[in-house]
Amino acid sequence: MGIAHKMAKKQKEISIAEFFEKNKQILGFDSLTKAMVVSVKEAVDNSLDACEEARILPDILVIVESVGKDEYRIIVEDNGPGIVRKNIPLVFGKLLYGSRFHAIRQSRGQQGIGISAVVLYGQLTTGKPARIISKIREDEVAYEVILTIDTKKNEPKVIKETPIIWDREEGTHVEVTIRGRYIRGKQSILEYLQQTAIVNPHAQITFVDPDGRKIIFKRAADILPQPTREIKPHPYGIELGQLLNMARSTKAYRLTSFLTTEFSRVSPKIAEEICKKAYLYGDMRPKDLTIEEAKRLMESFNKVKLMAPPTDCLSPIGENLIKKGLKNVLGSLKPGFYARPITREPKVYGGNPFIVEAGLVYGGELPKDQPVKILRFANRVPLLYQQGG
Amino acid sequence: MGIAHKMAKKQKEISIAEFFEKNKQILGFDSLTKAMVVSVKEAVDNSLDACEEARILPDILVIVESVGKDEYRIIVEDNGPGIVRKNIPLVFGKLLYGSRFHAIRQSRGQQGIGISAVVLYGQLTTGKPARIISKIREDEVAYEVILTIDTKKNEPKVIKETPIIWDREEGTHVEVTIRGRYIRGKQSILEYLQQTAIVNPHAQITFVDPDGRKIIFKRAADILPQPTREIKPHPYGIELGQLLNMARSTKAYRLTSFLTTEFSRVSPKIAEEICKKAYLYGDMRPKDLTIEEAKRLMESFNKVKLMAPPTDCLSPIGENLIKKGLKNVLGSLKPGFYARPITREPKVYGGNPFIVEAGLVYGGELPKDQPVKILRFANRVPLLYQQGG
Numbered sequence: 205m206g207i208a209h210k211m212a213k214k215q216k217e218i219s220i221a222e223f224f225e226k227n228k229q230i231l232g233f234d235s236l237t238k239a240m241v242v243s244v245k246e247a248v249d250n251s252l253d254a255c256e257e258a259r260i261l262p263d264i265l266v267i268v269e270s271v272g273k274d275e276y277r278i279i280v281e282d283n284g285p286g287i288v289r290k291n292i293p294l295v296f297g298k299l300l301y302g303s304r305f306h307a308i309r310q311s312r313g314q315q316g317i318g319i320s321a322v323v324l325y326g327q328l329t330t331g332k333p334a335r336i337i338s339k340i341r342e343d344e345v346a347y348e349v350i351l352t353i354d355t356k357k358n359e360p361k362v363i364k365e366t367p368i369i370w371d372r373e374e375g376t377h378v379e380v381t382i383r384g385r386y387i388r389g390k391q392s393i394l395e396y397l398q399q400t401a402i403v404n405p406h407a408q409i410t411f412v413d414p415d416g417r418k419i420i421f422k423r424a425a426d427i428l429p430q431p432t433r434e435i436k437p438h439p440y441g442i443e444l445g446q447l448l449n450m451a452r453s454t455k456a457y458r459l460t461s462f463l464t465t466e467f468s469r470v471s472p473k474i475a476e477e478i479c480k481k482a483y484l485y486g487d488m489r490p491k492d493l494t495i496e497e498a499k500r501l502m503e504s505f506n507k508v509k510l511m512a513p514p515t516d517c518l519s520p521i522g523e524n525l526i527k528k529g530l531k532n533v534l535g536s537l538k539p540g541f542y543a544r545p546i547t548r549e550p551k552v553y554g555g556n557p558f559i560v561e562a563g564l565v566y567g568g569e570l571p572k573d574q575p576v577k578i579l580r581f582a583n584r585v586p587l588l589y590q591q592g593g
Numbered sequence: 594m595g596i597a598h599k600m601a602k603k604q605k606e607i608s609i610a611e612f613f614e615k616n617k618q619i620l621g622f623d624s625l626t627k628a629m630v631v632s633v634k635e636a637v638d639n640s641l642d643a644c645e646e647a648r649i650l651p652d653i654l655v656i657v658e659s660v661g662k663d664e665y666r667i668i669v670e671d672n673g674p675g676i677v678r679k680n681i682p683l684v685f686g687k688l689l690y691g692s693r694f695h696a697i698r699q700s701r702g703q704q705g706i707g708i709s710a711v712v713l714y715g716q717l718t719t720g721k722p723a724r725i726i727s728k729i730r731e732d733e734v735a736y737e738v739i740l741t742i743d744t745k746k747n748e749p750k751v752i753k754e755t756p757i758i759w760d761r762e763e764g765t766h767v768e769v770t771i772r773g774r775y776i777r778g779k780q781s782i783l784e785y786l787q788q789t790a791i792v793n794p795h796a797q798i799t800f801v802d803p804d805g806r807k808i809i810f811k812r813a814a815d816i817l818p819q820p821t822r823e824i825k826p827h828p829y830g831i832e833l834g835q836l837l838n839m840a841r842s843t844k845a846y847r848l849t850s851f852l853t854t855e856f857s858r859v860s861p862k863i864a865e866e867i868c869k870k871a872y873l874y875g876d877m878r879p880k881d882l883t884i885e886e887a888k889r890l891m892e893s894f895n896k897v898k899l900m901a902p903p904t905d906c907l908s909p910i911g912e913n914l915i916k917k918g919l920k921n922v923l924g925s926l927k928p929g930f931y932a933r934p935i936t937r938e939p940k941v942y943g944g945n946p947f948i949v950e951a952g953l954v955y956g957g958e959l960p961k962d963q964p965v966k967i968l969r970f971a972n973r974v975p976l977l978y979q980q981g982g
Binding site: 218254285302445446 | 595596597598600601603604605606607608609612619643646647674675676677679680683684687689690691692706716717718719720721729730731744763772832833834835836837838884887
């Protein structure tokens with residue numbers, strides 16, 4: 205057998221779970237301290253997203269318990285809508301499974317890889333399965349599921365599923381044991397939760413640290429963030445390949461209707477104008493679009509005046525609540541001044557709209573001899589590891 | 594329908610190709626200039642690895658052509674063993690497919706995600722398919738394959754496959770068109786190839802830049818790197834979950850034989866000692882190992898004296914060839930001194946052995962007014978974006 209055939213015999217498919225098991229740094233598990241924050245973050249992101257989607261004021265309990273040298277049990281429990289029984293194993297035991305991946309709208313976790321990656325990291329480093337309890341309103345009982353991930357297949361392996369009586373009407377409880385290191389101060393779980401509380405003044409977050417100390421970030425406002433709506437991509441900044449993909453899979457028969465139905469802010473009149481500037485017939489079939497024609501189309505996007513993208517896919521915090529969030533969490537430091545928070549005009553990048561917001565406190569009992577502290581967030585998620593200086 | 598059921602309807606599987614399409618920065622495509630270097634790198638890594646495996650002195654041609662604003666055609670052609678016909682679409686058109694992922698041995702690309710990610714990035718940004726020609730020695734003809742990736746399924750979509758007459762006896766030619774920006778100087782394709790030539794003195798690399806200029810990095814030595822052998826993991830630094838996985842899937846019936854057959858450097862005598870120190874019966878079934886027992890086993894690994902891991906899975910460059918490589922590529926700067934290169938003792942991290950090597954040149958016509966330049970490499974691959982200062 206020749207060498208090429210010998211090599212061919214070794215070529216085979218790799219499961220995504222095996223891939224991430226070997227490349228856990230890609231998902232943020234590159235140090236014992238960071239693994240702790242990432243694990244809490246993924247679970248809390250899910251809780252906040254689920255509560256908002258169900259229009260529930262979030263009440264989240266985070267417990268970190270030391271269970272051995274460099275080994276911690278992380279528990280996150282919420283009052284969210286719960287997960288239907290048959291999906292529990294998939295949500296926690298399968299990488300690349302999720303509900304928010306394909307939608308253009310603001311959410312925290314959206315890659316379908318967050319919480320299942322934590323389960324994977326836990327079983328890799330401690331050998332211990334994850335324990336989930338979830339109850340939805342319609343069911344009489346909650347379901348307790350003990351599971352691991354079959355990394356060779358990227359499928360959940362349910363060790364035990366038990367219907368149990370739970371005192372909550374609805375909610376989800378996740379319990380994962382991981383190898384990690386608990387720290388205080390900078391880039392710690394506490395700092396992450398504190399910052400999360402600032403930008404989510406509608407959430408109540410209770411944290412019990414490994415020493416059993418309880419810290420409560422009280423709800424600062426009984427107002428849920430405005431519900432977000434899924435939108436179509438905006439023409440600005442879209443990639444050529446993405447445009448071609450959309451043109452091939454659209455149900456529209458004419459180029460103009462393709463533009464008006466698949467994009468934000470393209471009216472029939474603007475669609476005609478775009479086609480004209482691209483030297484294309486408005487009633488050609490989108491599927492027939494060649495690469496060269498698609499390029500001309502993209503160039504025309506920039507030659508017409510398009511309205512800024514709709515912002516109802518976004519949920520800015522707003523002046524009032526930024527101030528409330530800052531006051532609630534930093535109030536004990538008695539800052540001298542709260543500058544008026546700013547919410548900028550929406551912009552668009554890669555077809556996705558975004559809004560920049562900023563708040564500022566200074567003076568008072570804030571330490572004078574330390575450099576300015578910048579807290580950065582994206583989609584209401586603190587960027588602990590990408591902070592400005 | 595309750596909210597939990599509504600949310601469940603939206604939960605679905607995400608293909609790995611869709612995931613990386615949305616998260617291309619994870620794979621290194623986070624800027625137009627970096628995308629160029631990464632694309633060349635992935636193809637060249639594959640060529641070098643394939644040649645070494647087939648014991649062929651690599652002769653690699655890299656061509657970068659400008660084909661439009663911010664659009665480049667990248668061609669990499671080698672004299673390697675070629676790829677068997679039926680595997681061509683999978684190697685280039687399916688993410689997470691490869692031959693080196695599961696093996697512990699030194700290789701450059703090993704994640705099964707390199708070259709197919711380039712194809713994905715190319716089609717996303719330019720809409721253009723990849724073109725591959727490959728011929729293996731046993732076949733009369735070469736096969737030309739034009740393909741894209743079906744991102745929804747993560748499967749290759751072959752547009753055209755043609756048997757063609759090729760003047761090479763064996764080899765592979767890859768052609769991908771991507772959106773990028775060509776730069777000279779730091780972190781450029783030229784710098785990447787130059788550094789690659791330094792640590793691969795057995796390779797001849799020819800580069801044709803977008804202006805048609807041809808630069809040849811001549812082969813400095815007709816000696817192929819020592820062939821690498823796949824090894825078992827070394828007990829030091831293995832993760833608990835990995836140990837449990839291995840214990841569950843082993844064919845060994847007894848704990849001692851599990852230790853001697855699945856690990857490097859564990860003799861029957863040492864295996865007995867490990868079991869004893871872990872208070873475990875040497876003839877217990879590995880499958881029955883509990884988490885607590887596995888932990889004791891891991892602690893015992895560190896209580897016995899184990900030989901350093903075998904190094905035949907590694908292929909150090911060696912004193913002589915480091916010097917030759919440096920001379921060959923930097924010789925025109927006439928450095929005054931070549932310090933004697935160093936090859937350190939092998940160490941082990943996470944069960945994987947590694948060796949540190951270093952070479953040093955100074956004086957001569959090297960610029961005196963510039964800071965010291967450190968070139969870092971891993972597995973003979975230049976770390977252009979993680980250089981020391």
